[in-house]
Amino acid sequence: MADTLVDNVDRNPMSRAIRFCFIAAACMGPVTHVDAGTIHGWGRYHYRYTLRDSDGKAMPNARFALSVTHDLPFVTDRKKVWLGWTDSRGRTPRFALPYELKPDDALLRPRIGRGPNGEQMQYIDQFGRPVTGFPYRLVLCTVPPLEYSGLTDRRGYTAYGASARPVTMQVFERDVTDHDEQSGPSDCPAEGPPALSG
Numbered sequence: 001m002a003d004t005l006v007d008n009v010d011r012n013p014m015s016r017a018i019r020f021c022f023i024a025a026a027c028m029g030p031v032t033h034v035d036a037g038t039i040h041g042w043g044r045y046h047y048r049y050t051l052r053d054s055d056g057k058a059m060p061n062a063r064f065a066l067s068v069t070h071d072l073p074f075v076t077d078r079k080k081v082w083l084g085w086t087d088s089r090g091r092t093p094r095f096a097l098p099y100e101l102k103p104d105d106a107l108l109r110p111r112i113g114r115g116p117n118g119e120q121m122q123y124i125d126q127f128g129r130p131v132t133g134f135p136y137r138l139v140l141c142t143v144p145p146l147e148y149s150g151l152t153d154r155r156g157y158t159a160y161g162a163s164a165r166p167v168t169m170q171v172f173e174r175d176v177t178d179h180d181e182q183s184g185p186s187d188c189p190a191e192g193p194p195a196l197s198g
Contacts, residue, residue: 041074042080043098049108051086054133054151058090063111065118065160066092068101077116083162110159112148113140114121118162121171123152130156135176141188149174 024173039046049066051059066072066082072095075082086092092108109120121138123131134152139145140161148159170186 016023023048034123039094039096041072041096043096045097045100046094047097047101047106048094049092049106050090051092051108051110052090053103059086059110060088060090062086062090063114063163064092065109065111065120067107068097068106070097070099070101070124073098079116079118081118081160081162083111083114083118107157109153109157110148110150111162112159113142113147115162115164117164117166118160119169121156122124122159122168123156128136130154132156135174137172137174139170139172139186139188145186145188147186 025156051062051064053059062085064084064086066084067080071080072082082095084092121136123134123136125131131152132154134156136152136158137147138148138150138158138161140147140163142163146161148161150159152158158171168189170188172186
């Protein structure tokens with residue numbers, strides 16, 4: 001599960017650091033100062049996110065996908081998803097935007113694969129509400145297939161699967177008592193029409 005802490009810097013001319021917490025468990029620990037580092041984009045509102053697992057631990061040196069409700073003006077592909085790696089503390093690079101984001105405007109999640117095609121799945125119940133903490137195994141039918149096991153985040157989303165070309169993406173319920181997270185069924189076609197397109 002990818003829950004996020006946002007260090008929002010340069011939010012106003014006084015350049016005060018404000019910390020938004022998307023879940024209470026992610027708010028533990030001291031507020032850290034955000035270093036200057038590389039900034040992607042432009043604008044007066046600066047954001048940096050921390051990718052966290054389902055236990056609230058930062059995910060260092062991990063692949064991530066970031067999207068926001070508005071377009072990311074510095075992302076040129078049509079999906080408007082920033083693909084990157086977290087640093088040794090589990091943090092994304094800093095992003096500068098010309099508009100202010102509310103805490104729920106950003107969607108940060110772990111990522112498998114790379115390329116301009118991609119998607120994530122969302123688990124919802126029969127009433128349309130997100131299913132949080134659901135154990136799943138995602139299989140991206142690349143060559144060779146890529147797998148990711150985790151829990152859905154607070155919005156019911158899985159990790160993001162990215163690929164160089166459209167491929168099939170499958171999601172299975174994961175047996176939490178099974179310690180081999182890479183086991184279970186998958187039915188990746190050798191060739192054929194993709195189930196996942198741009």
